[in-house]
Amino acid sequence: xxxxxxxxxxxxxxxxxxxxxxxxxxxxxxxxxxxxxxxxxxxxxxxxxxxxxxxxxxxxxxxxxxxxxxxxxxxxxxxxxxxxxxxxxxxxxxxxxxxxxxxxxxxxxxxxxxxxxxxxxxxxxxxxxxxxxxxxxxxxxxxxxxxxxxxxxxxxxxxxxxxxxxxxxxxxxxxxxxxxxxxxxxxxxxxxxxxxxxxxxxxxxxxxxxxxxxxxxxxxxxxxxxxxxxxxxxxxxxxxxxxxxxxxxxxxxxxxxxxxxxxxxxxxxxxxxxxxxxxxxxxxxxxxxxxxxxxxxxxxxxxxxxxxxxxxxxxxxxxxxxxxxxxxxxxxxxxxxxxxxxxxxxxxxxxxxxxxxxxxxxxxxxxxxxxxx
Amino acid sequence: xxxxxxxxxxxxxxxxxxxxxxxxxxxxxxxxxxxxxxxxxxxxxxxxxxxxxxxxxxxxxxxxxxxxxxxxxxxxxxxxxxxxxxxxxxxxxxxxxxxxxxxxxxxxxxxxxxxxxxxxxxxxxxxxxxxxxxxxxxxxxxxxxxxxxxxxxxxxxxxxxxxxxxxxxxxxxxxxxxxxxxxx
Numbered sequence: 165x166x167x168x169x170x171x172x173x174x175x176x177x178x179x180x181x182x183x184x185x186x187x188x189x190x191x192x193x194x195x196x197x198x199x200x201x202x203x204x205x206x207x208x209x210x211x212x213x214x215x216x217x218x219x220x221x222x223x224x225x226x227x228x229x230x231x232x233x234x235x236x237x238x239x240x241x242x243x244x245x246x247x248x249x250x251x252x253x254x255x256x257x258x259x260x261x262x263x264x265x266x267x268x269x270x271x272x273x274x275x276x277x278x279x280x281x282x283x284x285x286x287x288x289x290x291x292x293x294x295x296x297x298x299x300x301x302x303x304x305x306x307x308x309x310x311x312x313x314x315x316x317x318x319x320x321x322x323x324x325x326x327x328x329x330x331x332x333x334x335x336x337x338x339x340x341x342x343x344x345x346x347x348x349x350x351x352x353x354x355x356x357x358x359x360x361x362x363x364x365x366x367x368x369x370x371x372x373x374x375x376x377x378x379x380x381x382x383x384x385x386x387x388x389x390x391x392x393x394x395x396x397x398x399x400x401x402x403x404x405x406x407x408x409x410x411x412x413x414x415x416x417x418x419x420x421x422x423x424x425x426x427x428x429x430x431x432x433x434x435x436x437x438x439x440x441x442x443x444x445x446x447x448x449x450x451x452x453x454x455x456x457x458x459x460x461x462x463x464x465x466x467x468x469x470x471x472x473x474x475x476x477x478x479x480x481x482x483x484x485x486x487x488x489x490x491x492x493x494x495x496x497x498x499x500x501x502x503x504x505x506x507x508x509x510x511x512x513x514x515x516x517x518x519x520x521x522x523x524x525x526x527x528x529x530x531x532x533x534x535x536x537x
Numbered sequence: 538x539x540x541x542x543x544x545x546x547x548x549x550x551x552x553x554x555x556x557x558x559x560x561x562x563x564x565x566x567x568x569x570x571x572x573x574x575x576x577x578x579x580x581x582x583x584x585x586x587x588x589x590x591x592x593x594x595x596x597x598x599x600x601x602x603x604x605x606x607x608x609x610x611x612x613x614x615x616x617x618x619x620x621x622x623x624x625x626x627x628x629x630x631x632x633x634x635x636x637x638x639x640x641x642x643x644x645x646x647x648x649x650x651x652x653x654x655x656x657x658x659x660x661x662x663x664x665x666x667x668x669x670x671x672x673x674x675x676x677x678x679x680x681x682x683x684x685x686x687x688x689x690x691x692x693x694x695x696x697x698x699x700x701x702x703x704x705x706x707x708x709x710x711x712x713x714x715x716x717x718x719x720x721x
């Protein structure tokens with residue numbers, strides 16, 4: 165796959181010291197932009213993607229030829245309206261859509277890094293993306309926005325750069341990755357590692373990819389993005405192209421067939437090692453611990469106006485964990501709004517057509533933009 | 538604009554920090570935001586109303602006043618407003634205590650059960666009063682703890698809460714609403 169022509173790359177030439185202790189330099193950061201930066205440069209939004217997202221948030225992804233992951237929310241006339249705002253979205257480091265990751269060549273041995281790639285954190289991802297502000301000569305963003313792992317990046321960004329964004333919208337996320345979420349990520353990682361083709365992460369040399377392990381990881385994760393009610397309503401016990409059970413281990417049920425399909429298409433666009441690295445970054449995320457158990461301290465220096473959003477049926481990043489961020493901000497008198505959106509679509513709600521959610525984002529952005537004091 | 542908005546807004550000093558508890562669709566907040574202070578936010582339990590506040594560009598936190606006021610530190614607001622919802626709480630005393638803890642001052646409005654029309658309704662019809670301010674029947678009312686202006690004054694005296702001003706000069710018989718500025 166030749167990504168060269170389709171992927172915009174910023175080569176970050178300043179050294180970036182990672183949390184693991186290693187330093188990286190001259191590394192690529194793949195990004196995409198939507199809309200136009202205005203003359204005052206006050207309409208820029210940095211959007212952060214979730215675990216399996218990439219820089220192609222809107223429109224047709226030139227690599228996969230499918231709709232961008234946030235096409236419902238982001239684009240001309242959408243909630244994040246690219247007719248008004250200039251949106252930048254970058255592939256996280258550790259990712260596999262052009263940013264520095266385990267598929268890049270290790271200068272020490274001229275082979276792909278594989279699991280020799282340094283372990284990265286949410287903090288590292290955000291620090292790498294900060295270079296985009298300098299690149300576009302943007303002094304202050306209008307907003308930072310993202311769901312799930314994207315929301316974690318929003319929180320880390322405001323904490324690291326307290327006065328670099330006027331507003332922030334962390335969606336369906338947490339300030340501290342829970343034991344349940346670490347457990348679910350570990351399930352995915354073990355599934356990849358149990359695939360013989362994984363070869364301790366050096367599968368690129370063998371030309372045999374750990375597709376089965378990665379597909380199972382995706383299937384398991386996909387269930388966690390939905391809700392019991394949503395699954396029941398969409399699939400119930402409906403059978404897949406058959407009138408009765410076959411008394412075998414074929415995909416008798418539609419839900420089985422659906423999950424197998426989700427797993428199979430995922431391996432075409434995602435790298436198994438990136439999946440390991442990015443889930444690890446999520447597990448290591450604990451902004452509360454970074455501030456010695458007091459989350460409020462993470463935002464003390466910030467003047468950013470927050471709008472936090474959760475979804476009723478999201479059991480992966482439940483309302484209670486989102487509300488903890490609201491509480492931390494209220495405890496120090498910061499400007500924070502909060503809405504829990506009713507939806508049966510589970511954690512995935514932030515990616516889907518959920519009108520109350522999309523309207524809330526749209527109204528918050530538009531009223532905040534024109535309300536300059 | 539409702540008359541009571543004007544009375545409430547006049548109790549608030551310019552550019553002070555305000556929380557509107559049970560802010561509804563944000564009408565009062567919007568009025569105060571445009572005329573008195575930009576530093577105002579609301580707490581609202583109804584999802585529908587939360588959306589309406591966001592539409593108006595107001596800062597609103599979805600939450601339940603009976604549970605979620607405790608997250609705010611002592612004296613974190615100059616004024617905390619509770620407009621016509623006191624009687625609907627399970628534990629109104631706890632809510633008043635919380636208002637006075639997080640606000641330097643609190644503005645409380647109550648529908649006055651001592652209003653003459655309410656008195657006449659019960660006296661003449663012999664059924665639970667239904668008026669413009671109290672539109673519900675006894676079986677579907679959200680109002681659990683109705684009180685009169687006089688009841689509220691007595692309560693404040695008993696609990697050593699200072700009433701700084703109230704509207705319409707304590708007219709227990711002739712006011713549909715009681716509006717109180719209180720502090721501890």
